[in-house]
Amino acid sequence: MPSLVKLCRLEDVDENGSNGFIAETPEGRRGFLVVRRDSEVYVYINSCPHIGSPLDFDPGKFLNLEKTHIMCSTHGALFNIEDGHCISGPCAGKDLEKVEARIEDGNIQLIY
Numbered sequence: 001m002p003s004l005v006k007l008c009r010l011e012d013v014d015e016n017g018s019n020g021f022i023a024e025t026p027e028g029r030r031g032f033l034v035v036r037r038d039s040e041v042y043v044y045i046n047s048c049p050h051i052g053s054p055l056d057f058d059p060g061k062f063l064n065l066e067k068t069h070i071m072c073s074t075h076g077a078l079f080n081i082e083d084g085h086c087i088s089g090p091c092a093g094k095d096l097e098k099v100e101a102r103i104e105d106g107n108i109q110l111i112y
């Protein structure tokens, strides 16, 4: 039986926007990034696959200007919103760690 971890309210993340959160999980305290797009919610561990640092220099801002990709604000690496795959930058070819999530009663819950 998977355990559910409440991350935030759905309205804490703008539609076609992003935000960052910290939550206690069965694996310890972790930072997460959330992107909302086309009624879907995408959640990843907020850690770049190349040096493990958070991607948001400006807290909660994870998207490039065009809002087409997740971006590391320090190095400009771009990641697909849908699967976290890095398409350019120092970690090209690597992936953000995706976290399964669901929405219930207006809450975004992580599935562990």
Ligand code: FES
Residues within 6 Å of the ligand: 048, 049, 050, 051, 052, 053, 054, 072, 073, 074, 075, 076, 077, 089, 090, 091
């Ligand atoms: S920390 Fe990896 S691209 Fe910036």
